[in-house]
Amino acid sequence: MVVVRSTLMAVLLALLPAAAPAIADDGLALLNRIAQGSRVLTYSGTFVYRSGGKVDTSRIVRSMSNGVEVEKIEALDGSPREVFRVGSDVKCFFPEEKLLIIESRSKQREFPALLPTGLGSLPEHYAIRTGGLGRVAGVMSRAVLLEPRDELRYGHEFWMDVASGLLLKANLIGANGETLESFAFTQVKIGGPLEQDALKPGFDSDRVRVQRVRTIELKADDIGWTFRSLPGFRKVAAMKRQAAPDKPESVHVVFSDGLASISVFIESGGSVSEADTQATVGPVNVFRRQVGEHRVVVMGEVPALAVRRLGESMERKRK
Amino acid sequence: MKTRISALMDGELEGHEIADTLKELHRSEALRSEWCDCQLIGAALRDEPDLDIDVAARVMAALELEPTVIAPAHRRTDTWRRPILALAASAAGVAVVAWLALAPGSELAPAREPVLASARQVLAPVPAAAQTQSTPRLQEYLVAHQAYAPGGAMIGGARNIRTVAASGEGR
Numbered sequence: 001m002v003v004v005r006s007t008l009m010a011v012l013l014a015l016l017p018a019a020a021p022a023i024a025d026d027g028l029a030l031l032n033r034i035a036q037g038s039r040v041l042t043y044s045g046t047f048v049y050r051s052g053g054k055v056d057t058s059r060i061v062r063s064m065s066n067g068v069e070v071e072k073i074e075a076l077d078g079s080p081r082e083v084f085r086v087g088s089d090v091k092c093f094f095p096e097e098k099l100l101i102i103e104s105r106s107k108q109r110e111f112p113a114l115l116p117t118g119l120g121s122l123p124e125h126y127a128i129r130t131g132g133l134g135r136v137a138g139v140m141s142r143a144v145l146l147e148p149r150d151e152l153r154y155g156h157e158f159w160m161d162v163a164s165g166l167l168l169k170a171n172l173i174g175a176n177g178e179t180l181e182s183f184a185f186t187q188v189k190i191g192g193p194l195e196q197d198a199l200k201p202g203f204d205s206d207r208v209r210v211q212r213v214r215t216i217e218l219k220a221d222d223i224g225w226t227f228r229s230l231p232g233f234r235k236v237a238a239m240k241r242q243a244a245p246d247k248p249e250s251v252h253v254v255f256s257d258g259l260a261s262i263s264v265f266i267e268s269g270g271s272v273s274e275a276d277t278q279a280t281v282g283p284v285n286v287f288r289r290q291v292g293e294h295r296v297v298v299m300g301e302v303p304a305l306a307v308r309r310l311g312e313s314m315e316r317k318r319k
Numbered sequence: 320m321k322t323r324i325s326a327l328m329d330g331e332l333e334g335h336e337i338a339d340t341l342k343e344l345h346r347s348e349a350l351r352s353e354w355c356d357c358q359l360i361g362a363a364l365r366d367e368p369d370l371d372i373d374v375a376a377r378v379m380a381a382l383e384l385e386p387t388v389i390a391p392a393h394r395r396t397d398t399w400r401r402p403i404l405a406l407a408a409s410a411a412g413v414a415v416v417a418w419l420a421l422a423p424g425s426e427l428a429p430a431r432e433p434v435l436a437s438a439r440q441v442l443a444p445v446p447a448a449a450q451t452q453s454t455p456r457l458q459e460y461l462v463a464h465q466a467y468a469p470g471g472a473m474i475g476g477a478r479n480i481r482t483v484a485a486s487g488e489g490r
Contacts, residue, residue, distance in 0.1 A: 241463060252460075252463055254464075261464075263460065263463065263464035265460045265463070281457075281461060284461060284464070286457065297457070297460055299460065299461065299464050300464065
């Protein structure tokens with residue numbers, strides 16, 4: 001039904017005489033501001049993440065100075081896990097294990113051409129509306145609502161600070177209007193200056209075990225698999241990944257419609273007799289399928305139908 | 320005709336009926352404004368606050384593929400063409416989240432799945448078999464997936480919260 005209506009709107013659009021200047025607070029423009037705000041702003045605050053009855057509170061400090069991003073996130077519940085990032089250097093610290101995991105990526109490796117159309121193609125897959133004004137973490141915010149135009153994706157509700165464009169709250173909405181996942185600031189300070197030492201890592205790199213993850217970008221020809229395209233989803237990244245030197249390699253291909261994304265992992269192993277399975281982890285749907293000597297795992301914050309359809313369409317490329 | 324229009328809006332018409340109704344809409348200014356009214360009523364029913372906006376214009380704007388951008392003057396335009404891209408790169412959750420998978424003790428907590436499944440009516444409960452058979456690398460993949468999900472980039476640093484949260488699982 002949603003599909004019918006979107007087709008209908010497109011046809012209607014074609015039929016209506018060209019007119020109607022774009023509205024200033026058009027939802028898409030607001031989304032662009034959110035995207036921009038997340039990138040350039042300096043802020044600090046406390047954030048709550050909810051998913052399936054699980055609630056986690058964390059503290060974020062983020063700064064953008066001289067073109068370099070520095071970000072520190074620490075868990076406030078349980079052991080004080082910490083993620084520390086400077087530019088493309090990311091360190092994750094797990095205090096209980098005294099383990100520090102590091103990934104450093106060269107600038108050139110950062111998503112060379114992810115979503116060339118940017119947010120521009122979102123209206124093809126979502127009806128975007130601006131919502132009302134409301135307060136989030138004490139800040140006057142404007143809602144932007146995205147309703148999926150088909151059954152291959154979920155809805156989104158974004159609340160942004162009107163002044164800065166910082167995203168303060170984000171909900172993932174299921175087919176029945178239920179909230180599948182929610183991020184929300186409970187307290188936030190937008191703009192600097194930050195407290196002294198706010199961005200200092202809470203661990204000593206010399207006194208922990210260090211582990212590095214390796215990813216190597218894959219060209220389209222080297223993936224070795226074909227996918228029948230899922231409406232609106234495009235391939236945005238492909239890589240070979242290895243979690244640690246003693247772990248097996250797997251191929252990771254990412255598809256996205258601009259908001260929702262689906263990852264496909266291909267690893268060697270598994271037995272041919274294994275049946276396809278479908279599982280759910282929080283808002284993520286997972287589909288597993290055995291194709292010959294390979295095990296395929298497809299997952300994403302999308303309805304079960306979407307991961308299954310993509311997984312079933314996969315075929316080994318003949319060499 | 321009024322009924323046809325509201326049926327059209329609700330997506331209840333067959334293909335040929337849609338075409339006919341649209342033709343009518345195209346011909347008649349009065350009908351077009353009625354279509355707007357229908358949209359407004361729908362919006363009112365959905366309790367949307369901004370009812371004063373011309374809906375036809377809003378639809379046009381929403382369907383417009385070139386984003387209307389209120390850009391600060393100093394931003395370069397090529398940055399705007401790919402905002403999500405810029406974000407995804409900056410969010411570097413890319414790298415970040417992958418770590419969780421590797422964290423000791425970050426295996427999936429099996430108890431979570433049935434609870435989640437029953438809380439969400441859309442999905443059938445996860446069969447026990449799916450859990451026991453689930454690849455030991457599922458958690459690692461979940462983390463890698465979240466890292467590369469461009470949508471998460473909208474959330475900026477907040478996505479790394481997911482990382483931090485996920486790493487606490489199963490402890």
